[in-house]
Amino acid sequence: MKKSAFAPLALAAALGFSPSAASAQIEALREREAKVKKVVTDAMPAVVALVGVQGNATGSGVIISPDGLILTAGHVTEAAGEELLIFFPDGRRAKGKSLGANRSRDAGMAKITDAGDWPYVKLGDSDALEPGQWVVAMGHPGGFDLTRTPPVRLGRVVSKGQMGMVRTDCTLVGGDSGGPLFDLGGKVVGIHSSIGGSLAENRHVPTAVFEADWDRMVAGETWGSLGMMAAGVDPDRPMLGVQMEQDENGVRVRGVLPESPALNAGLKEDDVILQIDGNNAESPAWISEDISGRKAGDSVKLKVARGEEELEFDVELVRWRDLAGGLRRRGGDRPPEAPEAPQPTEARPALGVVIDAEADADGATVYEVEPKSAAAEAGIEPGDVVVEIDGQEVGGAAAMVEAIQSRKPGDQFQIKVRRGDGERELGVTLGGE
DSSP: OOOOTTHHHHHHHHTTOOHHHHHHHHHHHHHHHHHHHHHHHHHGGGEEEEEETTSOOEEEEEEOSTTOEEEEEHHHHHHHOSEEEEEOTTSOEEEEEEEEEEGGGTEEEEEEOSOOOOOOOOBOOGGGOOTTOEEEEEOOTTSOOTTSOOOEEEEEEEEEOGGGOEEEOOOOOTTOTTOEEEETTSOEEEEEEEEOSSTTSEEEEEHHHHHHTHHHHHTTOEEOOGGGGTTTOOTTOEEOOEEEEEETTEEEEEEEOTTOHHHHHTOOTTOEEEEETTEEOOOHHHHHHHHHTSOTTOEEEEEEEETTEEEEEEEEOEEHHHHHHHHHHHTOSOOOSOOOOOOTTSOOEEOOEEEETTSOSSSEEEEEEOTTSHHHHHTOOTTOEEEEETTEEOOSHHHHHHHHHTSOTTOEEEEEEEETTEEEEEEEEOEEO
16 A cells, blocks of 8 residues: 555654644754765765874874864874874775874874875864754774775764863764764864763864864874873863962962962962952852853953952963963972873773862862763762872872872772861772773
8 A cells, every 4th residue: 555645744643743843853854864964975085094004003083174184082193103094985095194182182183194185174163062962973983994984973962061072972982083073064073082981972072172272283292191081180171270268258369379370460368359250259169160161361350359458350361281380390289290191092091070270289179070970970079179099198180190090990999088077988980981
């Protein structure tokens, strides 16, 4: 029997949906399908596999200029070495080399060295991504395979901002690292970084990270450490550079960090922060949240009380890692640059917390806990201060990073945290990524 063209609408009506609503949903699906097909058709020729000439590593990447500039993950280029072979979906291959990398953000670049006019895609605006937005992931899972084109995964943005990463439910597996994440306009908005505890929740480096340090990476400069991410330190988080505490007068500056924007602007210990950009400063946590929602380079106006005076200061925010560098040069008590990371070919330890470098130096203060992480399962909460790991004192953010990255996924240990007026012992089973 011949099927009626109206059968889907009749079924929708029987289930309680109006035919007009069902028709609109079907049309939306068709539009989305058409967009995805166009993204795949236009972008796939630029999705490449990267292999070290010694065959010691493999990953993915995407070409973003006609002369063969490639965006990939920092751990892919670190493992592959300097000389690369670039494989195209149609079976062609070319010679290439690794360029620079911001390892703290797992962002890397490479370049095709053979002459040619290469297929490429354009960069999109990763800052404009919103939770629930449809995205397309491509890559070379398991390494380059001439018998198939790069698999296409359609998914949605789960969240953004946690540890400076975009999270999606696009399924990724080994070999996808360094591959591109596209919006439905066909522009690259992220680069695959790590596979989460679930195949349906994975991390991508936003393209804004590449744009922020573009010239340095193109010039071949490499800096930072993948160990930064072991404890969840976001090195690009904007900072004032003050330590704060609540007292009866409001939010008091307990200390001003060396070479910080706050010090350069003129803030002093015992100043009381009254307002930020005209908004009342309610608590240290409120100030931290307000600042974290901005970008390094933004200027904020602080109103502070100093004795009987009220003063105003314009403070230009800096990145956590830049503030860290100043502390290290001055020999401060918070050397935040993480130690060398474990070999990127192995699973990296992941606790799943963001550490607040502006908080009291007596321990490592937890600013954010990643959902479904090892920290969340152990019961660690934002605001906890980690004071000991397996009986060893934790003096600050750098000590926290070192203690975590020296372990392996699956390791079990005890973390002592200070919460309010008491302390708690929490058992942790370390995750991996």
